Amino acid sequence: MIIKQISIFMENTMGRLADVTALLAGAGINLRALSIADTAEFGILRMVADQPDMAVQLLKDAGFTARETDVIGIEVPDRPGELARIMALFRTEGVNIEYLYASLEHQSDKAVIILKVDDINAGLAILENHGFVTNPSF
Structure with a gap:
């Protein structure tokens, strides 16, 4: 979200x-x-x-x-390779990432990655089509 x-x-x-x-x-x-x-x-x-x-x-x-500013929040498991998987999806789909940062959610062992992309609707669609949970607040 x-x-x-x-x-x-x-x-x-x-x-x-x-x-x-x-x-x-x-x-x-x-x-x-x-x-x-x-x-x-x-x-x-x-x-x-x-x-x-x-x-x-x-x-x-x-x-x-x-x-x-509108950004995307993506909830991912806190384990190696999750960020790399998201980066590969955006590269493959041709959506540019302007910047990102993250926050750890220790209660659920999840990380929330905050992304600013050049096309927010395309970014949301890519993530949702690949089963990622987008998070409107955390």
Whole structure:
């Protein structure tokens, strides 16, 4: 299923990540997965939260540049080779993966892989046609 991901563009300065996480924690928003890409001057924090709409509004109200993006969440067994199998499917079907990151779900021994692809509907169809469980939240 489609998951709402939050992307936050922020200066690469000391304490900025602490500011974001404290703001969300203070509102009772739980982070389920996250990834940071940075350069010397700025970074992009991508995250999945349990209340994405509220999180984006809080961030914007606090002066952060934040937006929501549709991504795919795939639940896979936490064992070697599962990611390779998904990558091979996308290569074979010609769907480009722009980026990905993952979160482990230890209660069920599953990993949830978050994918941003160039054609989200094609990506969902490929996964569902091959028996993968897509996850709207975790």
